[in-house]
Each structure stands twice: as C-alpha cells, then as structure tokens.
Amino acid sequence: MAGSVTKNRGYAVYLIPGVLASLGVIVVPLVMTVYYSFTKWTGVGDPRWAGLENYRRLVEDTLFWQSFGNIALLVIAMAVVPTLLGLVLAAVLFDYVAKHFGDRWAGLFRSGYYLPQVLPVAVTGIVWTWILHPGYGALNQILDTVGLEGLAKNWLGDEDYALYSVMAVMIWFQLGYPIVMFMSGLSRIDPSLYEAADLDGATWWQRFRKITVHMIRPEFYVVLVTTTIAALKIFAQVFVLTKGGPANSTMVPSYFAYENYFEKARVGYGSAISTVLTVLIVILAFLFLRLQHRSEELR
Amino acid sequence: MTLATEKAPARTEEAGSSEAVKHRDPVRFVVLAALLVLLLLLVGPMLAVAVNAFKSPADYAANGPLSLPADLYWDGIVDFWNRVNFGRKLWNSFITALAVSVFGVVLSILNAYALGIGRVKGRVWFLVFFLVANLLPQEVLVYPLYFIAKEAGLYDSLIAIVVIFTVIQSAFGTYLLTSVYAEFPRELLDAAAVDGAGKWRTLWRVVVPVSGPTLAVLFTFFFIWTWNEFFLPLIFLVSNDNQTVPVALGVLQGDRMMDATTTSASALIGILPAILFFLIFQRTLTRGIAAGAIK
Numbered sequence: 001m002a003g004s005v006t007k008n009r010g011y012a013v014y015l016i017p018g019v020l021a022s023l024g025v026i027v028v029p030l031v032m033t034v035y036y037s038f039t040k041w042t043g044v045g046d047p048r049w050a051g052l053e054n055y056r057r058l059v060e061d062t063l064f065w066q067s068f069g070n071i072a073l074l075v076i077a078m079a080v081v082p083t084l085l086g087l088v089l090a091a092v093l094f095d096y097v098a099k100h101f102g103d104r105w106a107g108l109f110r111s112g113y114y115l116p117q118v119l120p121v122a123v124t125g126i127v128w129t130w131i132l133h134p135g136y137g138a139l140n141q142i143l144d145t146v147g148l149e150g151l152a153k154n155w156l157g158d159e160d161y162a163l164y165s166v167m168a169v170m171i172w173f174q175l176g177y178p179i180v181m182f183m184s185g186l187s188r189i190d191p192s193l194y195e196a197a198d199l200d201g202a203t204w205w206q207r208f209r210k211i212t213v214h215m216i217r218p219e220f221y222v223v224l225v226t227t228t229i230a231a232l233k234i235f236a237q238v239f240v241l242t243k244g245g246p247a248n249s250t251m252v253p254s255y256f257a258y259e260n261y262f263e264k265a266r267v268g269y270g271s272a273i274s275t276v277l278t279v280l281i282v283i284l285a286f287l288f289l290r291l292q293h294r295s296e297e298l299r
Numbered sequence: 300m301t302l303a304t305e306k307a308p309a310r311t312e313e314a315g316s317s318e319a320v321k322h323r324d325p326v327r328f329v330v331l332a333a334l335l336v337l338l339l340l341l342v343g344p345m346l347a348v349a350v351n352a353f354k355s356p357a358d359y360a361a362n363g364p365l366s367l368p369a370d371l372y373w374d375g376i377v378d379f380w381n382r383v384n385f386g387r388k389l390w391n392s393f394i395t396a397l398a399v400s401v402f403g404v405v406l407s408i409l410n411a412y413a414l415g416i417g418r419v420k421g422r423v424w425f426l427v428f429f430l431v432a433n434l435l436p437q438e439v440l441v442y443p444l445y446f447i448a449k450e451a452g453l454y455d456s457l458i459a460i461v462v463i464f465t466v467i468q469s470a471f472g473t474y475l476l477t478s479v480y481a482e483f484p485r486e487l488l489d490a491a492a493v494d495g496a497g498k499w500r501t502l503w504r505v506v507v508p509v510s511g512p513t514l515a516v517l518f519t520f521f522f523i524w525t526w527n528e529f530f531l532p533l534i535f536l537v538s539n540d541n542q543t544v545p546v547a548l549g550v551l552q553g554d555r556m557m558d559a560t561t562t563s564a565s566a567l568i569g570i571l572p573a574i575l576f577f578l579i580f581q582r583t584l585t586r587g588i589a590a591g592a593i594k
Contacts, residue, residue, distance in 0.1 A: 022429075022466055239549065
C-alpha cells in the first residue's frame, strides 16, 4: 500500500526473486566458468590455478580453429542463406501468392515452411540420420530408384561430405523462421506504397528491391543476428547427426566444449572454449545492435 | 517490439482479382509449382517418417522408403513405446514444460512490473543484463550448474531442470514484457491507485489481466522451447525414469535396435506432440513470432 503510483518507489521488491534466481543460475555459474578457464581441473578435487595456460593451448589447438571454421560455414547455412532465401520467399508469398491465389494459400505455405522450426531439434536430427543413412537411408534409396546410384554417398559418415550434409539439414531447419518474420514485417507496409509503384509501372523485382527490402530492414537485422547467434550455439543437431565426426569434420565449439567437460574430464579447457564462444557471441550481438541503430538513424 | 502492432494486412479483394485476370499466364503456375516443390522438400521428411513408421521391417527391406505400407503395422511403434517407457518420458516433458512456463511467466511479470512500470533505478542495466543472459550459450553455464546440482542433491532431478529453465526463459520474458509494460496505460494504474489498490493488487487485478494476450504468447513460447530443449536435460537427466522426450530419443541414436522402421516409429511419436502443440497454439504462435524475434 506504500506510495502513490505516480511515484516509482516501492517497486524494487518485485525484482528480488528475479535477481536472486538470476544470481544463482546465471551470474554465479558464469563467473565460476570464467574462473575454471584459468585452472586445470578434472571435475574431482580442487581446481589448480593455471593462469593463461588453457588459452595458450587453445590458440595452438588446430581442432579449436577448425571448430570455429566450421561455424563460419554453418553461419552461411543457418543465417545467410535462410535470410536471403526467406526474404524472397516471404515477398513472393505476401505480394504474389496472397494476391493471385488468396491469403489462405499464403498462410498454408507459411505454416508448412515453418513446421521444421517447431519440432524438437533432437527428433528432427533423428529423422535426418535415417534419411541420410548410407545403408537403409531414404535418400540413397531414392537415388537408387531413379537410377542415380552413382550419386549415393555416406552423407554423414564421409568426412568430405558430412559438414555439407549438416549444412543442408540446417537450411531445411531454419528457412521457416525468416519467412514468418518477414511476412509479419511486410504486413506493416502501407499498401498504397505498392499501388503507387504499380502506377509508375514498376516491375515486381523493382518493387521488391526498392520497397520490400527497404521497409523490413528492422526485421532483417533481427533475423540476421538471431540466426547467426543460433549458428554459433549449435549443439543438438551436431550431437544427434554426427557427434562432431567423422574425423572431427563437423566439430563445433559447443560440442568441443561438451566433449572436454564430460568425456575428457578437462573442465578448465572446456571452460576456456565456452568463455571464448561467449565473448564472441556478446561482441557480435552488440556490433549488430550498433549497426541496426545506425541504419535506423540514417533513415 | 510491441505486440499491438500486429494487424491484418489491409488488402482489397478487387485489386487482387483484377490483377489475377491480367496475370493469367504460365508464370503464376511456375511460381506455384516451385513453392509446392519447396513445401514438399520441407515437409517431406515428416511425411516419410509417418509412412515408414507403419511398415514392418520386412516390408521396408522389400519395398524401400517410398512405398506406402503394405498394411498398417503398429508393432514398431508399440514395441518402441514399451521398450523406452515412452509414456513416462512424455509425462516428464509435459510436467517440466508446464512448470517452467508457469513459473517463467510469473517471474517475468514480477521483473517487468518493477522495470517497465516501476522504472526502478538502474533499469537500463538490468535490461542489458537480461539481454546478455538471453544470449549466453548454455555451455558457459553448464559445468558449474552440474557441479552445484550434484552438491545440492538435485542432479538427475526434474526440479533442477525446472529451476534452471525458469530463470533462462524468464530472462527473455523480462526483456520482452518490460518493453510492453513500459507502454502500459498510466490512467489504468492511476485509477487503481485512486481506488486504494496497492501495488500488489494493482499488479494482479489490473496489469496482468490487461496484458493477458502477451502473457499467453510468452507461455506458449516457454512451453515449446522447454519441451524442445536438449543440451541441459541431456546432461542433467541421466536415468531412464527422468529423461524427457528429446533426450530419450537423442541418446538412442546409433543404438543397435534402431533400424529404419524403429527410427521412423520413434521419430513419429517424438514429432506428434510437437505438431499437436503447434496446432493448439498456432494462432498465438503466428501472432507472437514477431515478438519472439530477440530469442
């Protein structure tokens, strides 16, 4: 009952549960991990201070660099391709399909494209391990049926193809998200803009470039940053599809850290990998925010 | 990042049909065909799973993945269900997701009430904190959480998972809800104050009911996200009785018993609940995806 609403005192108590919970589940573990990254520890007994030793080894570890190199390719598959493809598809659905075939068709396509996004990642991973299985997998059997058995491969088991297979699965998984985001952005656009462009005799492509792309820039940035960060964090798909193999060809930082924590009992090293990954993600997020901010100021 | 901006696209039917006449050319069918092919590529894997889950191993070996089942063979699904005690996993997933959604929404409400409506001192820093917490990879939290949970006797317990995800999801919820509450109509708050309602009463009697639609979106997101979580449950829930659906299926990968039809059967029963939620929550979801952008 204390105070009037116009004064802003007395609200701080409502933060207490949230702050305490965040301290216990986020802040303390985060600080502990950073501390572990400066120690040598198997998870049993006491951590031993090792200074920058873990980070020095990290820089020399080719697997570490490879895992980040793989992430660069996964950013293409999870962020760049879905964003660009999703932009075109969203525009086609919103501007062409909805007009020529009706909103229901556009809605149907949107829901269908979005479906892979709502399924548990681990389960879709299982689906794809079966489809891509060299022996009984659906893909090789289909290739066989249509007489292209020469193209059949051990998609996930051959180190020359495994990463590309994972990339293809990730495009499949990710494509629906930008489509839904961009379509909701497009619904903000004043239809009279398009009508004016039509009157001026603009082609579909011109309208797409000059109006659509321009107007949904806020969504564009959000999609790009969220998908990029999702790519940096990727774990479940790699765990289910390849476990980082074969011959580490699909190793990613999060799986690399997991392996060090729980399989090799090198907690300090795993912590160092996680810390580097975290710093990278936070820096990227803030760069994107700056970029987005600046582009909004320019408009 | 407000939810209120969602409006049905105002498009006139006449404009659509007159253009349709103008464009009655092969192009529209090429476009439609291309979109349908893409749809088939994206939904196809799930269809393939549904078809092959009902085949006997002999049928699969003889006719391959693309034929329809010779007859409906339920044994694969039933055997798998019983072998992994799937009902138990479903219950674990359901109860965890439900608890996280409820607690997560409540915690988000409390935080956002203080930050968005109360505008407490240093709120910008709190928001930056929640934003960063939202970005953190779980790998950077997992080992200490694992260690603490072991010390506290909460390892291999659903309680640990509920606590952790309540906090993680509410970081997102706080961030989203604060921006919604920052625009909350002041008249309503003042009216409640005039009626003599304190902050606690105002929160539950005025703020929560008015922001109901946003809270429904949050609840839906928390439920589906928690249901689909894999990494932390994989590490925390080691015993068969405590596993959630994604963990139970994920760890069986590469198991000897997982042949093509069993894999399909397992994937089908893993996918069905998610599709069910998708259908139940579809309206909330499409309304809320734009709001969920920051995740």
